[in-house]
Amino acid sequence: MCLVCARAALGPRALLALAWGVLLFTAPAGAQRGRKKVVHVLEGESGSVVVQTAPGQVVSHRGGTIVLPCRYHYEAAAHGHDGVRLKWTKVVDPLAFTDVFVALGPQHRAFGSYRGRAELQGDGPGDASLVLRNVTLQDYGRYECEVTNELEDDAGMVKLDLEGVVFPYHPRGGRYKLTFVEAQRACAEQDGILASAEQLHAAWRDGLDWCNAGWLRDGSVQYPVNQPREPCGGLGGAGSAGTSGGANGGVRNYGYRHNADERYDAFCFTSNLPGRVFFLKPLRPVPFAGAARACAARGAAVAKVGQLFAAWKLQLLDRCTAGWLADGSARYPIVNPRARCGGRRPGVRSLGFPDATRRLFGVYCYRTPGAPDPAPGGWGWGWAGGGGWAGGARDPAAWTPLRV
Numbered sequence: 001m002c003l004v005c006a007r008a009a010l011g012p013r014a015l016l017a018l019a020w021g022v023l024l025f026t027a028p029a030g031a032q033r034g035r036k037k038v039v040h041v042l043e044g045e046s047g048s049v050v051v052q053t054a055p056g057q058v059v060s061h062r063g064g065t066i067v068l069p070c071r072y073h074y075e076a077a078a079h080g081h082d083g084v085r086l087k088w089t090k091v092v093d094p095l096a097f098t099d100v101f102v103a104l105g106p107q108h109r110a111f112g113s114y115r116g117r118a119e120l121q122g123d124g125p126g127d128a129s130l131v132l133r134n135v136t137l138q139d140y141g142r143y144e145c146e147v148t149n150e151l152e153d154d155a156g157m158v159k160l161d162l163e164g165v166v167f168p169y170h171p172r173g174g175r176y177k178l179t180f181v182e183a184q185r186a187c188a189e190q191d192g193i194l195a196s197a198e199q200l201h202a203a204w205r206d207g208l209d210w211c212n213a214g215w216l217r218d219g220s221v222q223y224p225v226n227q228p229r230e231p232c233g234g235l236g237g238a239g240s241a242g243t244s245g246g247a248n249g250g251v252r253n254y255g256y257r258h259n260a261d262e263r264y265d266a267f268c269f270t271s272n273l274p275g276r277v278f279f280l281k282p283l284r285p286v287p288f289a290g291a292a293r294a295c296a297a298r299g300a301a302v303a304k305v306g307q308l309f310a311a312w313k314l315q316l317l318d319r320c321t322a323g324w325l326a327d328g329s330a331r332y333p334i335v336n337p338r339a340r341c342g343g344r345r346p347g348v349r350s351l352g353f354p355d356a357t358r359r360l361f362g363v364y365c366y367r368t369p370g371a372p373d374p375a376p377g378g379w380g381w382g383w384a385g386g387g388g389w390a391g392g393a394r395d396p397a398a399w400t401p402l403r404v
Contacts, residue, residue: 049074049084051128051147053156060135061163062271067121068158070128070145084149086120086128091142091157093218100143101130113138137162137193137271164271165313166195166203168210169305172328172353175212180259183215183266190327191306192268193217199269200224204251207345213254214265221254221264270306275368277303277311279319285360291324295365299373302326303366308333312348322351323364329353330361 050073060066074084088100099111101118110118113136121129128145140162146155169186171177178186187194194217195203204224211232213223225232226249233252257264282294291302303311304326311317312333320341322330330351334341342349354361367373 049147049149049152049154051145051154051156053145053158057159057161059161059163060132062135062137063274064135064272065131065133066135066160068130068132068143068145068160070130070147070156070158071126072128072147072154073126074147074149084147087146087148088118088130089144089146091144097144132160135160135162137164137269140193140196140269162269162271163314164199164269165309166199166208166267166269167192167306167309167348168212168214168265169268170212170265175265176263178215178263178266179261180215180219180257183264186266187268187306189304190268190270191304191310192270195267195269197222200267201251204249209249210267212265213252214267215257215259216267219256219259221257221262222251222267224251225249268306270310272314273307273310273366275366275371277307277315277317277364277366279321279323279362280365281321281362285362286324287358287360288324288328288356291363294363297374298365298367299371300365300367303364305329305331307366308364309348312346321362322349323362325364327353328356330359331364 052071052073054069058066058068068088070088072084083105086101086103088102089097090100092098100114101108101110101120103109103120108120110116114132117133119131121127121131123129128147130143130145132139139160141160143158143160144155145158146153169190169192171186184194194215196217197220200208200216200222201224204226207226208224209226210223211225211229213221216222223232228234228249278298278300280294280298280300282290286294295302302324308317308325308331312335316335317333318335319332320334320338322332324330330353331348332341333348334343335346337344337346
């Protein structure tokens with residue numbers, strides 16, 4: 001059917017609704033690059049659309065439920081709300097947007113990873129607020145709420161922030177070994193994502209001091225210095241963000257780097273843990289190869305670096321004993337600093353990547369929510385005749401409960 005014929009048969013408003021319905025169910029789930037939106041709100045005229053969103057930001061945590069607030073004013077006396085299209089997108093970068101949710105009248109659709117998690121709040125006429133459930137680390141960022149009627153549209157921005165912790169990371173191979181893509185992968189493997197520049201700056205204000213440059217989510221390379229010193233960019237001044245120089249330190253900034261060729265460390269971000277991290281001291285300390293078996297005996301897995309940082313920051317885990325982690329490093333979390341536990345500041349202490357066969361430690365384990373503990377009350381598994389997990393040659397079927 002030609003457009004002119006359709007316009008004559010359906011009328012302009014019905015044709016618009018039909019067109020929006022087609023767009024509603026054919027919009028791509030991936031990022032749209034180079035989208036240019038023209039906003040032309042006619043203040044004071046019947047039919048104009050005005051969108052209002054919350055100033056500042058809304059804050060949630062991984063696993064939480066959050067409302068992204070958005071309301072619109074629409075002189076609907078002559079038009080009604082049925083022809084109003086509501087669309088939420090996430091701003092991936094200044095020229096890229098990912099579709100999140102779109103609604104036209106009773107027709108609603110969520111896209112990609114937001115399926116089953118996103119829905120309209122629907123608190124009366126003019127409410128375009130989006131309810132987002134089971135928040136993930138990847139949900140962090142800026143969202144656009146766009147409201148469109150027959151002729152006009154308007155949009156507002158909502159920033160979703162997450163409670164969490166930034167932690168520096170480098171693999172066993174040493175410092176400055178990661179390209180940008182490898183840094184993304186390394187953070188994901190340790191239960192995190194690359195931190196944003198805003199998150200790193202907030203961590204610096206909270207006391208993070210790290211003298212090695214790392215990738216951030218936007219492709220820049222930076223590092224936070226709270227105690228200025230010559231090996232860490234000098235005593236302030238040029239290259240520092242968030243400070244006027246001098247003795248205050250700052251966030252040193254290398255700018256945007258070639259992400260396929262240049263290699264740095266990574267600054268990762270993680271948020272609330274749905275499960276629990278705990279320290280397991282087997283009958284005797286174990287090499288790295290025995291750590292997984294020790295945790296498995298308690299219905300858990302060896303904790304990742306991000307999980308230990310989240311447990312330290314958000315669950316106040318404090319333990320002055322080094323333990324294995326999943327990447328082969330040995331670390332321990334300190335909430336209440338004391339002289340014999342590595343310094344005067346709280347943090348997660350690192351012993352690096354010890355020899356996995358010769359060095360013996362306990363292990364930090366992570367148990368997911370609802371997973372049963374087969375050895376409650378501080379019991380572990382081993383052999384009554386000794387040997388523990390250190391030997392690694394005994395049959396696990398012959399393990400018997402032992403007090404640990």
